[in-house]
Amino acid sequence: MQGDIVRTPDVLVRRIFQPLWDVYEGSIRLRTLRELEKSQWHSRHQLQEAANHKLRRMCRHAVATSAFYRRRFAEAGIDPAGVRSIADLADLPLLTKADVRENLDDLLSTSYRREDLTPAKTGGSTGVSLNVFCDARGIERRNAAALRSDRWSGWEMGQPLAAVWGNPPTPTTLKNKLRWHLKDRIIYLDTMRIDDAAIENFIGQWRRVRPGLLFGHAHSIFILAEALRRRGVALRPTGIVATSMMLLEPERKVIEQVFGVPVTNRYGCEEVSLIGCECEQHHGMHLNLDHNIVEFLDDGGKPCAAGQDGRIVVTELINFGMPMIRYEVGDRGVPSDRACPCGRGLPLMESITGRTADFLVASDGSRVAGISIIENSLTRFAGIRQLQIIQEEPLLLIVNVVYDADADPQTEAQLLGALRGMLGESLQFTVNHVPAIPQEKSGKYRFTICRL
Ligand SMILES: [Zn+2]
Structure with missing residues (x-):
């Protein structure tokens, strides 16, 4: 037009x-x-x-x-x-x-x-x-x-x-x-x-x-x-x-x-x-x-x-x-x-460390910036295209992940290991393999969401 x-x-x-x-x-x-x-x-x-x-x-x-x-x-x-x-x-x-x-x-x-x-x-x-x-x-x-x-x-x-x-x-x-x-x-x-x-x-x-x-x-x-x-x-x-x-x-x-x-x-x-x-x-x-x-x-x-x-x-x-x-x-x-x-x-x-609501809470009660979690997980392992981590309960994380078609099956264990390393060994995960991560109504993507 x-x-x-x-x-x-x-x-x-x-x-x-x-x-x-x-x-x-x-x-x-x-x-x-x-x-x-x-x-x-x-x-x-x-x-x-x-x-x-x-x-x-x-x-x-x-x-x-x-x-x-x-x-x-x-x-x-x-x-x-x-x-x-x-x-x-x-x-x-x-x-x-x-x-x-x-x-x-x-x-x-x-x-x-x-x-x-x-x-x-x-x-x-x-x-x-x-x-x-x-x-x-x-x-x-x-x-x-x-x-x-x-x-x-x-x-x-x-x-x-x-x-x-x-x-x-x-x-x-x-x-x-x-x-x-x-x-x-x-x-x-x-x-x-x-x-x-x-x-x-x-x-x-x-x-x-x-x-x-x-x-x-x-x-x-x-x-x-x-x-x-x-x-x-x-x-x-x-x-x-x-x-x-x-x-x-x-x-x-x-x-x-x-x-x-x-x-x-x-x-x-x-x-x-x-x-x-x-x-x-x-x-x-x-x-x-x-x-x-x-x-x-x-x-x-x-x-x-x-x-x-x-x-x-x-x-x-x-x-x-x-x-x-x-x-x-x-x-x-x-x-x-x-x-x-x-x-x-x-x-x-120097930098934005993130939205307050994007910080996840580790098992010891400390708060970890969503951007550091993503930088030390999503971007470290080949084969993960998109990642979203939602914390609904203190020790349970919902992990929505989009894999590349040729992703190595070992990747998931590495990903969860990295998340435990940052947030605590006692954490439990529900992993969902999804085709895409949806956006917010505003058009923004959120990689980590804390609902505690
Ligand atoms: Zn300048």
Whole structure:
């Protein structure tokens, strides 16, 4: 459908149609992008000062216009006018998912009408689905930050996009179709139904549209890469952005071999948008300090030292419609005190250790990150194509495994041995041989799920 029309030259899209469309919609997206392109080179100190200034403004706004924060700040004895940095909020309780679910009306700012805010519903993969909102300028700023980090992948504004995504939108109205041809130009592979016909259709669209950026959940891009490799088809984007914390090293290597460009790993969530992204150095993820202040907290609620794994807590500085102050995302990660060789002042995080709900509990009660379990099992033994481990009971693991046709029968014993080595010798397993691991409704794959 979309690719049948003559491809608009990238430079026209970048220089003419995209800016005109922003003017038409009254958007601050490109102006914000220009600011962000400059600020990324500011010193750490400058960026931190600017973030502190925005934090103070956000706290004042939240207390003045949101009943929830008025209560919370009063109970914690914090005067928003006295907030100089995030450390001054140490006594403010974290904003949990339960808080958001139970206090939605009180959280929203009275400066906005709800119908003017953009709603989003977060995926329910951890059993908790949330309704969140963002004001229009906040959405444009978020989009600008995404564009800035898209460019770190090697993609240039105006080049078309390809997304490997679940339930993609299709333009239906005339305005949306026009917008597609003049501005967005994105092709999709729907990850909810990847079969031969869908892959062939995607390859055909790719050859007509020639995307610059390939974008999607890491494991879905890997599945596409495998399908292309089997067909001997070479598709060459200028950049790849993987938006999943579970970017496994072996899968990253396959993706990079097949597409011939490095993978840019990115981390974010629906509630506060982009949190961190690798730059062209691929040496940890730059935190988006222009828009967010990220804290890493240990189990006692104290800030982690560099290199120490902790809970990720985000304060968004640009969503005035629904202030998110000290929001506990539900993921764990490792902060860094390194400077990136690229020279950007934006701070780094070393890695994401996983979603809290992806940690499995060993028989001695310790918690083990799902990503390390997968890296020491799935990727160690030949013949295992996909693996999912679900912990429903403390000593019982359900292991769903997809084998290659020519897998060695010894593999399973090795796999279970490795799992016992990591999680405890007393563990019992129920092993299911399955043809495929299903995705979550969001299109994401989860390799480990803890339901304890
Ligand atoms: Zn960098």
